[in-house]
Amino acid sequence: MKRIGVFTSGGDSPGMNACIRAVVRTAIYHNVEVYGIKRGYDGMINGSIQVMNSHSVSNIIQKGGTILKSARSMEFMTVEGRKKAYQQLRNFDIEGLVAIGGNGTFTGAKIFLEEFGIPTIGCPGTIDNDLYGTDYTIGYDTAVNTALEAIDKIRDTADSHNRVFFIEVMGRDSGYIAIQSGIGGGAEMIMVPETDTTIDDVINTLEKGRLRNKSSAIIVVAEGDEEGNATEIAAKVKGRLSDLDIKVTTLGHIQRGGAPTSRDRILASRTGVAAVEGLLKGIKNVMSGIINDEVVYTPFEDTITKNKPINDDLIRMVNILSI
Ligand code: F6P
Numbered sequence: 001m002k003r004i005g006v007f008t009s010g011g012d013s014p015g016m017n018a019c020i021r022a023v024v025r026t027a028i029y030h031n032v033e034v035y036g037i038k039r040g041y042d043g044m045i046n047g048s049i050q051v052m053n054s055h056s057v058s059n060i061i062q063k064g065g066t067i068l069k070s071a072r073s074m075e076f077m078t079v080e081g082r083k084k085a086y087q088q089l090r091n092f093d094i095e096g097l098v099a100i101g102g103n104g105t106f107t108g109a110k111i112f113l114e115e116f117g118i119p120t121i122g123c124p125g126t127i128d129n130d131l132y133g134t135d136y137t138i139g140y141d142t143a144v145n146t147a148l149e150a151i152d153k154i155r156d157t158a159d160s161h162n163r164v165f166f167i168e169v170m171g172r173d174s175g176y177i178a179i180q181s182g183i184g185g186g187a188e189m190i191m192v193p194e195t196d197t198t199i200d201d202v203i204n205t206l207e208k209g210r211l212r213n214k215s216s217a218i219i220v221v222a223e224g225d226e227e228g229n230a231t232e233i234a235a236k237v238k239g240r241l242s243d244l245d246i247k248v249t250t251l252g253h254i255q256r257g258g259a260p261t262s263r264d265r266i267l268a269s270r271t272g273v274a275a276v277e278g279l280l281k282g283i284k285n286v287m288s289g290i291i292n293d294e295v296v297y298t299p300f301e302d303t304i305t306k307n308k309p310i311n312d313d314l315i316r317m318v319n320i321l322s323i
Contacts, residue, residue, distance in 0.1 A: 001119075001279060003033040005049065005094040008066040009040030009073070009101035009108070012256055013127045013139025015264035016066040016100055021057035022272025023098045023123075028054055030280055035092055039069045040101070041076035041108055044085040049092050061265055064142075064257045070101075076108050079115075086116040094118070096279040098272070102126030102137070103304055106287060110300040119284035121275040122300065123268070127256055130174035132306035133298025134289025138271065141263040143170065143255040144180045150251050151185030151218060158216040161245065164206060164237075168230035168250040171222040177255065179314050182220035188322045189217075191225040191233065194310050199227060199236045205322070206241060212323070223250075270295060 006023045008016045020036070027034035036056065038048040060067055075081035089097075097120040099109045109120045124131045127143035147169045158165045167187075169177045175192020182190035189205045191197045202219065209217055221230040228236070234248045260268070267290060274288035274295040286297040 001032060001095045003035065003093050004096040004098060004276065004279060005035045005037050005044075005089065005092070006068070006098045007037035007040050007043065007100065008068045008070045008125060009099060009105040010070060011102065011126060012066050012070045013125050013137070014064040014142035014256070014258055014260035015138035015268040016070075016125050017060040017063050018260060018265045018268035019100050019123050019125060019138055019272040020066065020068060021061055022269040023276055024052045024057045025054060026273045026276040030276065032276070032280070035094055036068050039071040040105070041073035041081070041085060042071045043069075044088055045073070045075055045081050047088040047091065049088065049094075062259050064259055072104065073108075082112055082115060085112070086118070089118060096120065096284075098123060098275045098279070100125040100138070102128065102131060106300045107304050110285060110304065113285050119279055121278045121284060121297070122287040122303070123271040123275050124287055124289055127177065128171055128174045129176035130308060131287065131289070131303050132308045133287050133291070133296065133303045134271075135291055136263070136267060138264055138268045139256070139260065140176065141261045142258060143177055144184070145261055146255050146258055147177055147181035147251055148184045150249070150254070151181055151187070151220065154249055155185065155216075155218055158218060158247075162215040163245045163247050164217045164219070166219050166221055166230040166234040166246070166248045168221045168223055168248070170251070170255050172224040174224070175222040175310060178220045178222035179310055179318075183314060183318060183321070185218065185220065186321070187218045187220045187318070188214070189219045190318050191219065191227060192222045192310070193224045193226060195315060196226065199233070199240070202233070202237055203240055206237070206244065
């Protein structure tokens, strides 16, 4: 393999730049040319592809976002779109790909590989940490720390005013950010899509807190909770406990930006190196992840279809620690 392409796709995550840097430098180290594809699959379709050298990735390891830009491509979901993308890769003589992204990115990569045979390895780039085949995903640690910092600040004002705050964190289908930031932030309750926490449960927790003279409460809600988002849940609770002073804060996209933590930079660097070296060994159709501090290649099929359940012990702990 003499020439590979690298791209970022789907929601960006802090550490994607560190991963791009690792891919580019590892390729050059092994005498492989590397091309950057802009805006994910859209750029592949449009031929927005340019050669990268060692300097192209200087001074980016500490930066959030992605220098290659990102997108969720509708056109790549069509056979015509994928045909165009394949033709563009042929025009540039690109023989292998490193795809940095999440489930949607790998679903596209798998279909593309099966149709057109371009060997591809993925790196787990998503703040959601919802990918099977790696203990953590690139950007998750940074996002959790961003959420935690916000929760700490909200706790100060919640306490001053005796208020109940519902804090919404990201995670459409996954409660990882909520669980991690909620435990770290000492939340009274954490609502995630993986568990059935009802409005009755929220009311019980708040009432028990009152009996114990708790003056304020923090409830962390993953945006994809089955009871609704934080605004919806807060309205339902207010309907039943009208005397409470309830506020809602939605953290939103702040969780996707900022300088990556050391953990995310190292995870990004390791999985980026592993992706290129995997391609050179003839490995393909897999994601490079880290499990128990070792590089592991997991078939796209598994990363896409298998769940990575949240450790039950963490969920159990929330109830113990919030009394
Ligand atoms: O997958 C990452 C993520 O940040 C989710 O947590 C969130 O639901 C989604 O992306 C938001 O996507 P967008 O930026 O396209 O609104």
